[in-house]
Amino acid sequence: MINETFLLDIADFIGIASFALSGFYVATKDRLDILGIFIASFLTALGGGVIRDIVANKAPFTFLHLYPSLIVVCVLILSILFGLHKSDKILKSKLLILSDSVGLISFSISGSLVALQAGFSIFGVSLLAVITATGGGVMRDILLNKIPLLLVSELYGTISIIVAVIVFVLSLYGSVNFITLGIVFILALGFRLLSYYKKWHLPHLSD
Numbered sequence: 001m002i003n004e005t006f007l008l009d010i011a012d013f014i015g016i017a018s019f020a021l022s023g024f025y026v027a028t029k030d031r032l033d034i035l036g037i038f039i040a041s042f043l044t045a046l047g048g049g050v051i052r053d054i055v056a057n058k059a060p061f062t063f064l065h066l067y068p069s070l071i072v073v074c075v076l077i078l079s080i081l082f083g084l085h086k087s088d089k090i091l092k093s094k095l096l097i098l099s100d101s102v103g104l105i106s107f108s109i110s111g112s113l114v115a116l117q118a119g120f121s122i123f124g125v126s127l128l129a130v131i132t133a134t135g136g137g138v139m140r141d142i143l144l145n146k147i148p149l150l151l152v153s154e155l156y157g158t159i160s161i162i163v164a165v166i167v168f169v170l171s172l173y174g175s176v177n178f179i180t181l182g183i184v185f186i187l188a189l190g191f192r193l194l195s196y197y198k199k200w201h202l203p204h205l206s207d
Helices: 002-031 036-054 067-081 089-117 122-143 156-172 178-196
Strands: none
Touching: 002 036, 002 067, 002 122, 036 067, 036 089, 036 122, 067 122, 089 122, 089 156, 089 178, 122 156, 122 178, 156 178
């Protein structure tokens, strides 16, 4: 039986790598220098997890272990070596939305698992999932003087909440395992990509 700690580590690993790549693309698109690229990538990949652990009354995992930072560094080095910043705009856009979507779903799952370990209610699980999945990106966008994707992008935060609710329900039936979370990941990722390309939004209030 795979325990929740192992599942959490997998979700974190995928989320960190994906958001590091997402931060890299956003930074190169805005023509930041090499230090700016590293800062944007580290914020995107690790910021949400730090906030998550603080809210859950835990010492931030990133501060206790070396591998989260190593993952970010490795992703950045490989991205530069393979010249991903030189990709054409269409390919770069597709890789950005894919990496960002994978990070969103992975961190929504990891945030939910941490909240469950802390004994949070369904509201707490949902909130921590959103914080984990979007916190780093929000900090990055604020630093770059942009409106955070959470507030404008296609069902961005909504999908994170849906993932959290599903994981919470699975936990009630003792069904949180590699297979069920894998299914949740695939379905949520597909929904996120579909909502992006179909331009689905929540209703806007008009004057």
